[in-house]
Amino acid sequence: MRINLALIFSIIIAIGIVAFGFTFFQISSERSKLSSELETRTTGVVEKVLENESLFYARINSASAGHFMDSIANKYNLLGILVYFNSDSIISNNFSDNLAGLSTKYIFQAIASESSLGNFITVDGKSVYLFIKPRKSDDISVSAIVFYTDAEYIEKIIKSIWFRNFIRWFIQAFFVSLVTILVIRWGIFNPIKKIVNWAKAVRTGSSELIKQQPQGKFLSPLRKEIEYIAKVMYEAKANAEEEARLRTNAEAIWTSERLKAEMKNLLHDKKIIVVSNREPYMHIREGKIIRCIVPASGMITALEPILKACGGLWIASGTGDADKESVDKNDKVQVPPDEPKYTLIRLWQTKEEEDHFYYGFSNEGLWPLCHIAHTRPVFRKEDWHYYRIVNEKFAKAVLNETADEEKPYILIQDYHFALLPELIRKEKPNAKIAIFWHIPWPNPESFGICPWEREILTGLLGADLVGFHTQYHCNHFLDTVNNALESRVSWENFSVKRGGRTTFIKPFPISIAFTLRDMDNDVKRITPDQLLNEYGIVAQNIGIGVDRIDYTKGLAEKFLAIERFFEKNPSYIGKFTFVQIGAPSRTLIKSYSDVVSLIENEANRINWRFKSKNWKAILLLKRHHSHEEITPFYSAAEFCMVTSLHDGMNLVAKEFVASRNNNDGALILSRFAGASHELHGAIIVNPYDIERMADAIKLALEMTPEEKCQRMKQMRQVVLTQNIYSWAATLLKTLISIT
Numbered sequence: 001m002r003i004n005l006a007l008i009f010s011i012i013i014a015i016g017i018v019a020f021g022f023t024f025f026q027i028s029s030e031r032s033k034l035s036s037e038l039e040t041r042t043t044g045v046v047e048k049v050l051e052n053e054s055l056f057y058a059r060i061n062s063a064s065a066g067h068f069m070d071s072i073a074n075k076y077n078l079l080g081i082l083v084y085f086n087s088d089s090i091i092s093n094n095f096s097d098n099l100a101g102l103s104t105k106y107i108f109q110a111i112a113s114e115s116s117l118g119n120f121i122t123v124d125g126k127s128v129y130l131f132i133k134p135r136k137s138d139d140i141s142v143s144a145i146v147f148y149t150d151a152e153y154i155e156k157i158i159k160s161i162w163f164r165n166f167i168r169w170f171i172q173a174f175f176v177s178l179v180t181i182l183v184i185r186w187g188i189f190n191p192i193k194k195i196v197n198w199a200k201a202v203r204t205g206s207s208e209l210i211k212q213q214p215q216g217k218f219l220s221p222l223r224k225e226i227e228y229i230a231k232v233m234y235e236a237k238a239n240a241e242e243e244a245r246l247r248t249n250a251e252a253i254w255t256s257e258r259l260k261a262e263m264k265n266l267l268h269d270k271k272i273i274v275v276s277n278r279e280p281y282m283h284i285r286e287g288k289i290i291r292c293i294v295p296a297s298g299m300i301t302a303l304e305p306i307l308k309a310c311g312g313l314w315i316a317s318g319t320g321d322a323d324k325e326s327v328d329k330n331d332k333v334q335v336p337p338d339e340p341k342y343t344l345i346r347l348w349q350t351k352e353e354e355d356h357f358y359y360g361f362s363n364e365g366l367w368p369l370c371h372i373a374h375t376r377p378v379f380r381k382e383d384w385h386y387y388r389i390v391n392e393k394f395a396k397a398v399l400n401e402t403a404d405e406e407k408p409y410i411l412i413q414d415y416h417f418a419l420l421p422e423l424i425r426k427e428k429p430n431a432k433i434a435i436f437w438h439i440p441w442p443n444p445e446s447f448g449i450c451p452w453e454r455e456i457l458t459g460l461l462g463a464d465l466v467g468f469h470t471q472y473h474c475n476h477f478l479d480t481v482n483n484a485l486e487s488r489v490s491w492e493n494f495s496v497k498r499g500g501r502t503t504f505i506k507p508f509p510i511s512i513a514f515t516l517r518d519m520d521n522d523v524k525r526i527t528p529d530q531l532l533n534e535y536g537i538v539a540q541n542i543g544i545g546v547d548r549i550d551y552t553k554g555l556a557e558k559f560l561a562i563e564r565f566f567e568k569n570p571s572y573i574g575k576f577t578f579v580q581i582g583a584p585s586r587t588l589i590k591s592y593s594d595v596v597s598l599i600e601n602e603a604n605r606i607n608w609r610f611k612s613k614n615w616k617a618i619l620l621l622k623r624h625h626s627h628e629e630i631t632p633f634y635s636a637a638e639f640c641m642v643t644s645l646h647d648g649m650n651l652v653a654k655e656f657v658a659s660r661n662n663n664d665g666a667l668i669l670s671r672f673a674g675a676s677h678e679l680h681g682a683i684i685v686n687p688y689d690i691e692r693m694a695d696a697i698k699l700a701l702e703m704t705p706e707e708k709c710q711r712m713k714q715m716r717q718v719v720l721t722q723n724i725y726s727w728a729a730t731l732l733k734t735l736i737s738i739t
C-alpha cells in the first residue's frame with residue numbers, strides 16, 4: 001500500500017511538472033500572439049481615425065470634442081480616446097477622463113522617442129491596451145493622441161488555457177496512476193504472490209510440487225533460483241530421512257551422502273581424478289543454440305553420480321562441436337551445468353589422433369578383440385603409434401593437475417588408456433592408481449593375437465588395482481598375464497607381482513545410482529498410447545530396448561526374435577509393438593555403419609511383412625535420447641530386452657529394473673551380459689537362439705503378475721544393495737587399503 005501511494009504521488013508530481021512546463025510555454029506564446037494581433041488591429045484603427053487629420057483636429061478643437069470622441073470610440077470598438085496638448089491641456093471622453101495620470105509616463109516616452117508606443121495598463125482591475133501616437137507639427141499644437149482598447153479578453157483566454165491544462169493534467173495523472181496500479185497488481189504483485197505461495201508449498205511439500213511452478217516469463221530467473229534452492233532443500237530432507245531409515249533398519253545401503261562422508265574420512269579432502277575418453281557432458285551446436293547433452297555411455301551413467309557426490313576432477317576428450325566455446329582458458333568447465341559439483345577438463349585431439357587412437361586402435365582393435373562378437377580386430381602400426389601419443393598426452397595432463405600432490409588418487413576408465421597407469425607411475429611412483437576395464441576381457445588365446453599384447457599388459461600393471469565387472473574377466477586377465485609376461489601371478493589373492501610391484505585384479509560389478517529414496521519414488525505411469533501417438537501407431541502393449549547401435553548389442557538377433565515371435569503368435573499382430581531406441585555410435589567405422597543399415601533394413605522388412613493399419617511390429621527410434629526421454633518408455637513397457645552378444649555389464653538392464661517401482665514388468669537378458677551374473681530374476685536368453693528368444697518374449701508378455709513381482713523384487717534388491725555408491729566405496733576402499 002505504501003509503495004502504491006509513493007508511486008502514485010511520484011507519477012502525479014512528474015506529470016504535473018511536465019504539464020506546468022508545457023502550459024507555461026503555451027501561454028507565453030499565446031499571449032505574445034494575441035498582443036501582437038491587438039497591436040496590429042489598434043494601429044489599423046488609428047490610421048483610419050487619422051485619415052483626415054485636419055478634420056479630426058478641427059473637431060477636437062470644437063465645443064463638441066467629447067461627443068466626437070465617444071462616437072469614434074463606439075465606431076471602432078475602442079474604450080476611449082485622449083488628446084494630450086500638455087499637462088494642463090488634455091481632452092478626453094467619458095472613459096479616458098481619469099486615465100491621464102496612468103498614461104503620462106508612456107506619453108512622455110512616445111513623445112521623446114517620436115514614435116508610436118503600445119502598452120498594457122490595469123484600469124479598475126481590468127487589462128487595457130493603450131496606443132500612443134505622438135504628433136509634432138507646427139500648425140497643430142497637439143503632442144500626442146492616446147487610444148484605449150479593451151485587453152481583458154486576452155486574460156480570459158489565458159485563464160481558460162490554464163484551466164483546460166489543469167483538467168488535462170488531472171485526467172492524465174488519474175489514468176496513468178490507475179494503469180500503473182493495475183500493471184503492478186497483475187504484472188508484479190500477482191506473479192510474486194504466486195511464486196511465494198509456490199515456494200511455501202514446495203518448502204512443505206514433495207518434489208512433485210517443484211515441477212508445478214507458476215508460468216510466465218517475468219520473474220523466471222527468480223523462479224529458477226527458488227526451484228534450485230527447493231531442490232537442494234528437498235534432497236537434503238530426503239537424505240536425512242533416508243539416513244534415519246537406514247539407521248533404523250540397520251541396513252548397509254550406500255547413498256551419495258554416505259559415500260561423500262566415507263570418502264572425506266578416507267581421502268582426507270584429497271580430490272579424486274577420473275580419466276576417461278568419453279566426456280560426461282558434451283556441448284553441441286543445434287542451429288544457433290548450444291545444447292549440453294550427456295552422451296550414451298554406461299561408463300558415464302556409473303561414474304557421474306560418484307563425482308557428483310564427492311566432487312573432484314574429470315579429464316576427458318572434448319569431442320562436442322561446441323566444446324571449445326564452453327570452456328575457460330584452462331579448458332575447464334564446471335558441471336553439471338545447472339548445478340556444478342565438479343570440474344571437467346577437456347583435452348583436444350587432432351584429426352589423426354581421433355582417427356587412429358579412438359576409431360583405430362581403441363575401437364577397431366581392442367573393442368572387437370575383447371568382445372567375442374565375430375568382428376575381426378584390426379591392428380595397424382599407425383593406430384598403435386597414436387594410441388601411445390594420446391595416452392602420453394593424458395598422462396601429461398594428469399601429472400599437471402597433480403603436480404603438488406605426492407600421492408594422488410587416480411581412477412582411469414576403460415580400454416582407451418591401457419598405457420596410462422604405467423606412464424603415470426614412472427613420474428609419480430607413489431600415486432594410487434586404479435583402472436577399471438568396462439568391457440569384457442577375453443581368454444588368453446584370443447587376447448594373444450594383439451601384436452602389442454605385452455605393452456598393453458605392462459601398461460595396465462602400472463596400476464595398483466585393475467578392476468573388471470566379473471571374476472570371470474579377472475581370471476582371463478590373470479591367465480593372459482601368466483602366458484605373456486615374466487611375472488608372479490597369485491591365484492590366492494588375485495594379484496600380479498612384477499619388478500617388485502604388486503597389482504591386484506578384482507571384480508567390481510558396476511551399477512547405477514539407485515537408493516531407498518528412488519525405490520519409493522512415485523514414477524508417473526504413461527500408457528503405450530500416449531507414447532506411440534506421435535508415431536501414428538496404436539498398440540496395447542510395448543516392449544523396449546535401449547542400446548548404442550553396436551554390433552556387440554545383438555540388435556539384428558533381437559529383431560529376428562521379434563519376427564519369430566509374431567510368426568508363432570499371430571494374435572499379437574496389431575496389439576504389440578517393440579520400441580528400439582538406438583543411439584548411433586562410432587559411425588565412421590564401417591562395421592558400425594553396416595549395423596545401422598542392417599537393423600534399419602531388418603526393421604523395415606519385418607514391419608512390411610506384418611503390415612497392418614496404424615500399427616508396426618518394430619518402432620526404431622534412431623537418435624540420441626536423454627535419460628528423461630527414455631524413462632517414460634521404461635515405465636510404459638511390459639518388458640525390456642537386452643540381447644548383447646558380449647557385454648561387460650550392461651546398465652540398461654539395471655536402469656529398467658530401477659524404473660519399475662510397482663515391481664511389475666519383465667527383463668529379458670542375454671546370458672553374455674555381465675548383468676546376468678547378478679540379475680537372477682531376469683528371463684535369461686542366449687541371443688543366438690532365436691527360437692528361445694521368441695518364446696522369452698511370449699513369456700514376458702504372459703507371465704503372471706505374481707511371478708513378475710517376485711522376480712522384479714529380487715532384481716531391485718540387488719540393484720539397491722549393490723548400487724554405484726557401494727561400487728565406488730568398495731573400489732576406493734580397496735585402492736586405499738593397498739600399501
Ligand code: F6P
Binds near residue numbers: 297
Ligand atoms: O562402456 C564401454 C564404452 O566404451 C565406454 O568407455 C564408452 O563411453 C561407451 O562404451 C560408449 O562408447 P563411445 O564413448 O565410443 O561412444
